[in-house]
Amino acid sequence: MNSTPQETIQVTLGERSYPVWIGRGLLDDHARWQAVLRGRHALVISNRTVAPLYLERVSRGLDGLRWSSFLLEDGEAHKSFANVGLALEALATLSATRDACVIALGGGVVGDLAGFTAACWMRGIDFIQMPTTLLSMVDSSVGGKTGVNLAAGKNLVGAFHQPRAVVADIGTLDSLPAREYRAGMAEVIKGAAIGDAGFFAWLEQHADALAAREETALVQAIATKLRYKAGVVARDETEQGERALLNLGHTFGHALETAGQYTALLHGEGVAVGMLLAGRLSERLGMSTQADTLRLERLLKAIGLPVGVPAGFDPEQLLALMRLDKKNTAGTSRLILWRGIGQAQIVSGINEAEVLAVLREACTNA
Numbered sequence: 001m002n003s004t005p006q007e008t009i010q011v012t013l014g015e016r017s018y019p020v021w022i023g024r025g026l027l028d029d030h031a032r033w034q035a036v037l038r039g040r041h042a043l044v045i046s047n048r049t050v051a052p053l054y055l056e057r058v059s060r061g062l063d064g065l066r067w068s069s070f071l072l073e074d075g076e077a078h079k080s081f082a083n084v085g086l087a088l089e090a091l092a093t094l095s096a097t098r099d100a101c102v103i104a105l106g107g108g109v110v111g112d113l114a115g116f117t118a119a120c121w122m123r124g125i126d127f128i129q130m131p132t133t134l135l136s137m138v139d140s141s142v143g144g145k146t147g148v149n150l151a152a153g154k155n156l157v158g159a160f161h162q163p164r165a166v167v168a169d170i171g172t173l174d175s176l177p178a179r180e181y182r183a184g185m186a187e188v189i190k191g192a193a194i195g196d197a198g199f200f201a202w203l204e205q206h207a208d209a210l211a212a213r214e215e216t217a218l219v220q221a222i223a224t225k226l227r228y229k230a231g232v233v234a235r236d237e238t239e240q241g242e243r244a245l246l247n248l249g250h251t252f253g254h255a256l257e258t259a260g261q262y263t264a265l266l267h268g269e270g271v272a273v274g275m276l277l278a279g280r281l282s283e284r285l286g287m288s289t290q291a292d293t294l295r296l297e298r299l300l301k302a303i304g305l306p307v308g309v310p311a312g313f314d315p316e317q318l319l320a321l322m323r324l325d326k327k328n329t330a331g332t333s334r335l336i337l338w339r340g341i342g343q344a345q346i347v348s349g350i351n352e353a354e355v356l357a358v359l360r361e362a363c364t365n366a
């Protein structure tokens, strides 16, 4: 009989180093994650979809603590400043002291907001990530980027605040809708597309197994992506340089998500389409070949991800949203492009007309 594979990945950041545990049943492995809790208070932040499924299992590990839960409505639109205020009020109601812990139980929306709440309370308390989507397991729970959206754009407010541990119970993926699972695969493919051509080829070979959620392949994909991300984060925690590469597809993708009012495209879907647009722009600028873009498109399609901008998007509006990207400075716009599979690159000072041309073509073909 095949046993479920387990993996531990260490994020190495000096005294802020932490483990990422990946395996089935980890929510119930209380002894493992209780060891991280230092104080007597805990606030579990989750949402109205995830809490009924998994909160009770987590709460059994909180016996003896003063704890409560704060539940968001479901959806990206609720990753808001207003909800951070309410979560902080929940900590106040709990009389949470500086050694309190926030537990983020859910996908990336919950994790980003909960992490930012933890960063704000008393100028920073512990938090544990318990990701329950594929996307949050392979990306958002690791690396310490926390924050919320404004009407003007995605993730415009936030802080770098690392979790104390990441508990990725892959059993929670059993209840994850297929579309959300596919969206998570976009961030796996992104890691390979940025910096690991061998992993990209492995993903091509295992696309069917991954689309079918075959567990051994899945754990290998999660762990490989996370090892890559952990390495980048360890070298450049606050995105002074190399870490910006992890934004491949995101300048286009965030603009698509925002313009679509967070309903047209999921984050991972925006990243999938955004990576292809970045590939096309790279081609236009003579940096890469069409063969590479087509290889990326084939892999995204094999997983069932969208590869085109949906109908109804306005290229000029997308360009305006892209100008507010956090990678830009007063004088320079920066985008992540590539020289081919596994060779992403930070590129500054791109002529806007070239970006607009790519957007116009994509919106015309919608």
Ligand SMILES: NC(=O)c1ccc[n+]([C@@H]2O[C@H](COP(=O)([O-])OP(=O)(O)OC[C@H]3O[C@@H](n4cnc5c(N)ncnc54)[C@H](O)[C@@H]3O)[C@@H](O)[C@H]2O)c1
Pocket: 047, 049, 050, 053, 074, 075, 076, 079, 106, 107, 108, 109, 110, 112, 132, 133, 134, 135, 136, 139, 140, 141, 142, 143, 144, 145, 146, 154, 155, 172, 173, 174, 175, 176, 177, 180, 183, 266, 267, 268
């Ligand atoms: N901080 C980072 O480094 C980072 C990285 C990538 C993405 N993000 C952010 O993460 C967010 C996207 O995360 P996401 O894709 O997890 O979206 P999400 O948090 O909205 O979750 C997706 C959907 O799945 C539901 N869900 C979650 N777990 C479930 C489960 N086990 N069973 C059934 N349903 C479940 C949620 O309720 C939601 O409806 C975006 O806000 C994005 O900006 C952050």
Ligand SMILES: O=C(O)C(=O)C[C@@H](O)[C@H](O)[C@H](O)COP(=O)(O)O
Pocket: 139, 142, 143, 145, 154, 155, 187, 243, 244, 246, 247, 250, 326
């Ligand atoms: O960890 C990072 O660094 C990333 O860029 C990961 C991205 O997948 C993620 O979507 C992140 O939230 C984007 O951050 P932002 O700085 O572009 O808001």
Ligand SMILES: [Zn+2]
Pocket: 139, 187, 250, 267, 271
């Ligand atoms: Zn992302």
